[in-house]
Amino acid sequence: MKPQVLQLNPILIPAVNDKLAERYTVHKFFEVADQAAWLREHGASIVAVTTGGHTGISRAVLEQLPKLKVVAVNGVGTDAVDLAYCRERGLPVTATLGALTEDVADLAIGLLIAACRNLCAGDRFVRGGQWELYPQPSAIPLARRFSGMRIGIVGMGRVGRAVAVRAAAFGCTISYTDLRPMEDVAHRFVTDLLDLARDADALVLCAAADKAEGIVNAAVLDALGPRGFLVNVARGRLVNETDLTAALVAGRIAGAGLDVFVDEPRVPLALRQSDSVTLQAHRASATWETRTAMAEMVLASITQALAGERPAMSLTT
Numbered sequence: 001m002k003p004q005v006l007q008l009n010p011i012l013i014p015a016v017n018d019k020l021a022e023r024y025t026v027h028k029f030f031e032v033a034d035q036a037a038w039l040r041e042h043g044a045s046i047v048a049v050t051t052g053g054h055t056g057i058s059r060a061v062l063e064q065l066p067k068l069k070v071v072a073v074n075g076v077g078t079d080a081v082d083l084a085y086c087r088e089r090g091l092p093v094t095a096t097l098g099a100l101t102e103d104v105a106d107l108a109i110g111l112l113i114a115a116c117r118n119l120c121a122g123d124r125f126v127r128g129g130q131w132e133l134y135p136q137p138s139a140i141p142l143a144r145r146f147s148g149m150r151i152g153i154v155g156m157g158r159v160g161r162a163v164a165v166r167a168a169a170f171g172c173t174i175s176y177t178d179l180r181p182m183e184d185v186a187h188r189f190v191t192d193l194l195d196l197a198r199d200a201d202a203l204v205l206c207a208a209a210d211k212a213e214g215i216v217n218a219a220v221l222d223a224l225g226p227r228g229f230l231v232n233v234a235r236g237r238l239v240n241e242t243d244l245t246a247a248l249v250a251g252r253i254a255g256a257g258l259d260v261f262v263d264e265p266r267v268p269l270a271l272r273q274s275d276s277v278t279l280q281a282h283r284a285s286a287t288w289e290t291r292t293a294m295a296e297m298v299l300a301s302i303t304q305a306l307a308g309e310r311p312a313m314s315l316t317t
Contacts, residue, residue, distance in 0.1 A: 001025075003306055004045045006065070009052035011074060013288075016295035024048070024302070039064045048072065048302045053095070054264065054282075056080020062091075070305030072298040075285070076100055076208065077235075083316055092314035094301035096294040098158060104284040105162030108204050108233045109170075111257025114278040115229050116144040116202075118255075121275040144227070144254065147171050152200030154193065154216075155207025155234060156182050163204055175199060178207075197223035205234040218243040221253050229255050233284050236260040245270040248277060259284050 005024040011017055020026050027046075032038045043064035051057050053075030059082040062068065071081060071093045078095055086093050114120055118140065125131060125140060151167045153160045153176040164174045164187060174187040177196045181189035190196040197203055197220045205216065216230065216239040224230065230253060232239055241262050247253045248270070255276035261267050264282055271277050285291065301311040310317055 003047045004042075005048045005050065005302065006046045007050045008057060009050070009055050009074060011050065011295045011298070013292050013295045016292070016299055019299055047306060050074060050298050050302070051081075053077030054080060058082065059085050062086070062089075070094065070302055070311060072301040072305075072311075074294055074298050078315060079211070086316045090317060092301075092305055092311050092317040094297075094311045094313040095315060096297045097313060099293040099297055100285040100290055101158040101162050103287050103290045104159045104206075104233050105166055107259060107280065107284040108159070108163050108206070108231050108257075109166045111233070111259065111278050111280065112202055112204065112229060112231045113146050115231070115255040115257040115276070116146045116149075118143050118275070120278050124275075144229075149173075149201040150175070150199060152176065152190070152196040152203045153187075154178075154196070154203060154205045154238075155209065156185055156187075157206065157208060159233065160204075160206035161185070163206055167204075193220055194223050197221075197228070198225075200224065200228065202229040202231060205230070205232040205238050207234050207238065209235065209238065213237045214240040214243075216240065216244070218247065221247040224253050226251055226254060228253050229257070231257040233259045236262045236264060241268055241271070248274050 002025045005026045006029050007026050008029050010030065029035060044066055046065045047067050047069050049057055049068060049071045051073055053073055057071055062082065062085060068091060071086065071091065073093065073095045076095050076097055078093060081093055083093060122140060147170045149172045151172045151174050153163055153174065156176045156178045160176060167174060175190050175196055176187055177190050177193055193215060203224055221243060245268055248256065257278040259280040260282055297313060301313055304311040
């Protein structure tokens with residue numbers, strides 16, 4: 001009999017799903033109508049769980065999986081997993097660290113360029129037939145140059161460093177803040193987020209900071225100023241969305257590029273209606289290349305754990 005795997009989120013790569021089905025009996029929990037009843041009947045047979053960073057897995061579910069040997073997160077976020085409880089059980093929780101870096105950094109720069117150059121508003125202007133009605137150059141406000149900007153990066157981990165490389169290629173000056181200065185990073189370290197915002201043309205949020213909340217608030221946005229831009233490819237709750245919305249409506253910052261939000265998939269109406277905001281649906285890692293690499297890492301974590309090995313990507317054991 002094949003080992004039993006509980007899948008809390010779909011994996012979008014057919015080849016990896018084929019491998020999972022070949023090696024294991026996969027139960028698609030997200031398709032189960034009465035999940036509580038299913039767990040009572042089948043929970044004791046599950047030896048591995050795959051889940052997404054946003055979904056995670058609750059302690060209540062974990063407690064019903066006594067034979068569980070690994071929780072493989074198809075993502076980098078683990079704040080929806082009870083890591084303390086998993087450590088108590090000696091249960092490895094893995095994440096797909098490193099697989100997302102390049103694509104997330106690409107999107108951060110793409111969002112910033114789109115926000116600076118009003119790409120989405122310009123696209124709507126042309127698609128809506130407005131160019132024919134208003135052909136004069138003044139019909140669309142002048143945009144902001146990205147090249148040469150002063151970029152403040154919040155979180156100089158894998159993604160922050162990749163963003164810095166890309167921004168530097170555009171002639172941007174880089175500063176950053178983190179829990180501490182990085183000895184192997186040549187860019188200027190700034191201790192205080194307010195100071196970083198005050199000296200930047202754009203703030204790019206790259207911090208993993210699972211427990212941080214609302215650190216980008218009205219004071220930070222005011223420090224960024226009416227010509228400043230905010231990009232968030234990290235965690236939605238790093239930003240106080242009420243303060244951000246108010247700053248955008250009042251013109252206290254110039255614009256924003258957002259891939260993540262506090263209460264996904266619900267996005268505040270004012271953000272959706274603003275021409276100065278470029279929005280994405282939490283899609284920074286959504287390329288065939290990255291999603292394939294992530295799925296393969298999930299598969300490897302399960303294989304290693306069920307072979308009695310410590311998974312290479314374990315965060316808890």
